[in-house]
Amino acid sequence: MNDFLKKSFLIGLGATIASKEKAEKFLNDLSKSGGAAADEAKSLLESFNEKGKENTDKWRTELHQDxxxxxxxxxxxxxxxxxxxxxxxxxxxxELTGLKQTVSKRDSSED
Structure with missing residues (x-):
């Protein structure tokens, strides 16, 4: 089971990294071609990054509960x-030790 969880985590991590790299390349290409200003591309990339972190945290929480x-x-x-x-x-x-001591005292006092 541990191996399964490890593989699942690595698959999710790999997909996240691949998606981020593709998004960065797309935004860089878009910025270079004049389709978007560099600041807009950077802002969009940061937004994607933040959503990715939120999804990763959510996925991690769900995985932990599973x-x-x-x-x-x-x-x-x-x-x-x-x-x-x-x-x-x-x-x-x-409590048992206390009961034993009580019984022992009672037995010794009856002698």
Missing amino acids: VVDAIKDLGFVTQEEYANLKEKLTLLEN
Whole structure:
């Protein structure tokens, strides 16, 4: 599964880079041919870049949630669930130790 996620991420990254390079080339060609002013081309490229970052962040968030869901479906616990269980276990151990001490004191006082 890890290999699948890695390949998916690299495919998405490659597509993003290829798209950015094509957009830069198109805007540079357009600017050189006088079809758009250099400032307009730069502004448009920055707009594309910003939208790309937003989409990348959205994709990353969705991918993270998909991974979390897949892990839960496989029966694994999250770090938060593990920490909660560990805390409960520690409390139960402490309570058991206290009960043992109480029983031990009671048994020794009955002698």
